[in-house]
Amino acid sequence: MSVLLGGICGLSGVYIILRGLSYVGHGLSHAAFGGAIVGNIVGLNYYVGAIVWSYLASFVIYEISKRNKIKPDAAIGLVTTAIFAFGVLLVSITNRYTRNFESLLFGNILAITEQDLYIIVSVTILSGAFFFFLHKRLVFSFFDNESAKISGIKTSYIELLFSFVLATIIIVSMSSIGVTLLASVIVGPAISARMLSNNFSSVIFLSIIIGSVASFCGMYASFFLDSSSGPTIVMFITLAFGITALYAVFKKIYHSHSHGGVSHSHPHLHTDEHRHEHQHKHP
């Protein structure tokens, strides 16, 4: 289960960082938390409340950031915190929240029910299909929005749909990874993968692998350490990021290449100027 969640968070994270929405995981999980509480208090299913509120937050963020004056990060900061605060306020007033409050905040993969399990599998399949079939449209919209529009891509619908898919992934990940820790699971694998490759497909592949492996290791370790699953998974993702960052630095200093039929490596700066100079010297 943690492998599935780590994988789908890793996949969506690549699109999130390239769209410049790194903070959205953090923000939407808070909004979903507020919604879950409201849903619970008014007697609705946990998922119904979370979905309604986080979709509403996604829509408001999308509408605010569409008008260029306010950047998405500012819109996310305001809207999602307000919805989170509303949920907490309701808890403190009514004192009627039945679901484990702490497991939502910090994550407890062992507390998930059979119903949660089915929902996680379904969301993983559906959102995987979304990214598979709309990959080209998402990439073009995020890379060059205006040209994508001219080319006939309905960028507004694509972006709105993207934010709804994200909200859904975040909701299903919340109970096992935790509201406060989710941002790291979404962004961590993606930025680690981005440091390793300049190729979009490779970045996606690596991000899914890093997310899945780190989540699996975190889950496994939390069993032996008797720790909360969320923070343990986050520690492994941070470790993965540290290793890739070190690797990227090492790769920059020790650059392996071949010219004149001889393969070798030596330390030097991997700057564009150097590369051009090098190509010139060794065509």
Add this chain to the structure above:
Amino acid sequence: MGSFEYLKLTGVSYGFTYHDFVVEGVNLSIPRGRFVSIVGPSGSGKTTLLKLMCGIYEPWNGDIEYICNDCDSIFYYPSVGYVPQIETIDWNFPVSVQEVIAMGSWNYKSYLPWIDKKLKNQIKDTLKILGLSGYEKRHIRALSGGEQQRVFLGRALIRNPDVLILDEPTTGLDYVSREKIFDILKTLSNNGMTVILSTHDITHIANRSPWVICFNKYVIAEGHPQDVLKEDNLLKTYGLSDYKIK
């Protein structure tokens, strides 16, 4: 179905904040196949005018029409290729030359995430025309300014557009890169493509274009460069005189 005869702008106005026009009362008629350079200072509304022509913005007032008398449908809209200012591109985005050019193709709209063989061959041919053969797998950041500009030109050309609109395609380029771009555009125009570009380069681009529009919020003058690029028009365009349009 025929192609459009001319692009007609009638009283077109647009702005970003209420009552503050960036483009105001523009009347233009650009016949198919014409090579047009729009000159004007920074902030004169050239980019906005080009985006209006592309359909990115809807004019506040006036109409933009691609007039086509022998077209079957009244909803005729030509295929438009747009080349943005390369300063607006995120060069860290993990895409290769092949992926960028593929974005411009109709074929790109398929729902499968990979680029098919037919499109790969088309990209190869386009790169050959642009003098970039063998660059398919390169990351866009690993190219020179002139090469990057040609890649974006390739993205617009791969769909064989009726109208090619370019926002400052030669800004920041060296002599050779600028001449390469200009030669490609001249050839396209000679083959019947309508080319509309904005430029700061009066000496090397506007002066050699068959048709020039001096623009600063309004159309100040248009015509052949030898008739238009005169001191009084340039002073008006660059805001260096007391000229004020009533």
